[in-house]
Amino acid sequence: MTKITIGIVGYGRFGALLETIVQEHCPSAQLKIFSLDQAIDKKTFFSLEDTCSVDYLVLAVPIRSLVACLEQVQHLVSEHTTVIDVCSVKQFPKDQMLTILPPGGTIICSHPMFGPSTYNSKRLKSAPPLKNLKIVVELARGSEQRFNTVKAFCEKLGLQVIEMDAAQHDQMAAHFHFVSLSAASILKPLQLQKTDISTASADVLVEFLDMISTSESLLVDMYQFNPFCKQYLTMMKNSISEYLRLFE
Incomplete structure (x- = not known):
């Protein structure tokens, strides 16, 4: 039986x-990383x-970096290769992949709704690290069979697969x-910790901050490439302004 080959x-x-x-869930696959x-x-x-x-x-x-990446790989992928992105924004990557990649191949848009912090946190608790985490997927173009194979693999990992x-x-x-x-990103610098007198809601907030990993570059990218973010940034600014007025 021919090994499945996966490139990252x-x-x-x-x-x-x-x-x-x-490596942990598909050890028989041949993995190549660039x-x-x-x-x-x-080897790796x-x-x-x-x-x-x-x-x-x-x-x-x-x-x-996606457009530059697509321009580099467009002449290297064949119609037999399924290309999958994992960006946290979806319309921009979808449009760029459909435009830049050669016709004929399968393109899948995906957004894993988790990262290393969540994965490692569940592992430390001896819980299946991917169970009940979510991944959003869409077949942008190509083979339904390949798309179903990807969805089945994700479900085997314990992920909730959401088509959108x-x-x-x-x-x-x-x-x-x-x-x-x-x-x-706003609260992390405060370095909040659980204390002997912290409330249950405060403990939940600390756990939220421990779980989530912030990245300034990711936030800027989301704002730049997801047009819907602008209205929510405006709403957050207004909310913070209203909060500050309480102390004037």
Whole structure:
């Protein structure tokens, strides 16, 4: 039986998490990773050309780097390769993949609604690290069979697979993902800790801040590439202004 081949372009925090997931849950697959920061050893890290010569290619790069990445891989992927993005914004990556990648291949948009912090937190509690976490997916173009294979693999991991079109995702993500990340970014510097007299709600807040990982670049990318974020930033500004007026 021919081994499934999986390529990962990008080796940041999420790319490294994908490597762990594949190694633990799909050990029979041949995994190839391309990273500008890692030397090619042809064991773990491969050239971009080799990494693109796979059944499934995951583009684990920041949103701001996606177009440059697509322009590099467009002549290296065949119609037999399924290309999957994992950006936290969906309409922009979908449009760019459909425009830049050669016709004929399968394109899947995805947004894993978790990251290394959530994964490792569940692991520390001896819980199945992916069980009941969510991933949003959409078949942008191509093979239903390949799409169903990806969904089945995600479900086998314990993930809740949610099919949703890119525009609806971006509207919902601006409402909850952008707002929650923004709130965490504001509160993290306060270094809140549980105390002997903290309330149950305060403890939940501390747990939320411990679980969520903030990234200034991710927030800026979400704001720049998801048009729905602008209205929520305005709403947050107004809310903070109303709060500050209490003390005038």
